[in-house]
Amino acid sequence: MEVKTLNLLDILNKSQVLYSTDYSGEYQAPADLLENILENSGSEEPILDGIMFLQKTSSRSYLVVDGIKRIIQFSLLLHALCECYKLTNEKNNHAIELIKKRYLFFGKYTKIHLHGYEKIIYEKLVKYERMTEEEKQHPMFIQLHEYWAKIKMNNISAVKLFNEIKKVNILACVYEDSEIENRDIYQYLNCNNPNIEELLLITDFIKEHSKNGLKAWYNLLDLYKNAGLKDYFKFFIRDFLTIQKNGIIPKANELYMSFKRYYKRFAPNMNIEDFFKHIEKFAKYYIKILQADFANEEIKSLVSTINEGNMQETYPYLLEVLDDVESGRLTEETLIQLLNTVIAFINEQRSGNFSSTIDFANLSHEINQRI
Known part of the structure; x- marks a missing residue:
């Protein structure tokens, strides 16, 4: 150079x-x-x-x-x-x-x-x-x-x-x-630039590695665009990667590097379609949360309360819980209990009843103790 x-x-x-x-x-x-x-x-x-x-x-x-x-x-x-x-x-x-x-x-x-x-x-x-x-x-x-x-x-x-x-x-x-x-x-060079577009870096990375992967990635982007949630996709990627990193939340300027590490860890050992289907599954859960789109009225009301209370810090945890419900590992009754506990826990933390910060790891540990 x-x-x-x-x-x-x-x-x-x-x-x-x-x-x-x-x-x-x-x-x-x-x-x-x-x-x-x-x-x-x-x-x-x-x-x-x-x-x-x-x-x-x-x-x-x-x-x-x-x-x-x-x-x-x-x-x-x-x-x-x-x-x-x-x-x-x-x-x-x-x-x-x-x-x-x-x-x-x-x-x-x-x-x-x-x-x-x-x-x-x-x-x-x-x-x-x-x-x-x-x-x-x-x-x-x-x-x-x-x-x-x-x-x-x-x-x-x-x-x-x-x-x-x-x-x-x-x-x-x-x-x-x-x-x-x-x-x-x-x-x-641009890690401290607030205007850096991490999703474009991820898109370019996928384009370099897989034609079918790029098609699946564009389908995910379209999924959010068609739902009127285009600006939320980067937050989904952040929260999805939080799950993959055992509760460590990637910073806004670290999404590309976090995704790259996740891709290189799992994609070589999976069919590329299956790799992106796994992401798509959680992407759809995220939309359900954002839209409070649930047939059960009590669940719908509780998720709406979480959204209206700006409790987005709970989303990574909720993604995993929804996956457990969809796969039959948890019942809707247990989900209702969990949602009530999540709301109570966040409200207690915000009122100063707990000294620890709210993050994915703390939330999982606290909720698991209460149920």
Whole structure:
């Protein structure tokens, strides 16, 4: 792995393609690059705009393992410069065409290759294509027009701004091969980022290991989406993994690594369909809990009380209890007794009658003593 300072314009100029990963998540603008440039105006010092990890995939193409948002932001600033000064005079028009040819496009294709909705938004912006009102709410559109307005408001000349842009550098870690997976590098670098999307990392991991597994995983995602519970799926994964880790709750930024360890422990010894059927079984239990979807009215009422009381810390325990009921190891009468005990225990803890914290292990131990 080679670590060096690179000029961002040089990276764009010398690259044919800069690929994004499938797990970099939705675009969120880093710190305001234009503001940083304006503050540095007049200084000969280069501007350091962060760190990037680049995997070289060919002589002129890279996979941006970490830092794609910085590259997007930089290209949006270049595009804003072009928008501000297009059709002003022949000299500016010629310069704009050179900027687009050298830094934004390779032939008719954009140099930055994104995925899904992000790809649609970015390409519409740099190709001057009409956008819907919904698309105009995207952070890329908003940032581009903020740059455009700031350039106009400060009356910054095209030549001056471009000369300042030329000073923007990044500290780049460039490699061709690594024993550490790119996902793991990305997760480590972003472990304290609240916007990291752990489910995308898991999806990419499954895609790499099993085509049938990926299909089963997408079915799970669709199950929650169709139930109107899309945002709860990550909490299901957290609580499911809590069961697999004997009550140790994985942190929000540890879901991918926890799932990876679980997969590597069990999947090699199981049919992949059976591996995901096991997860699906608990995923359906979780929906039953969230929706309090039970034929028995007393059970339905008790689970509703748990949900309305924000007693989500009980969900891992309830998942195992429901599995015992579904498999015939527990009766509905016992389930009712357990639910009443769970509610009483949580209320006692919240009122300060117990000094220990509420977690899966404590709850299991306490409930098992009471029944």
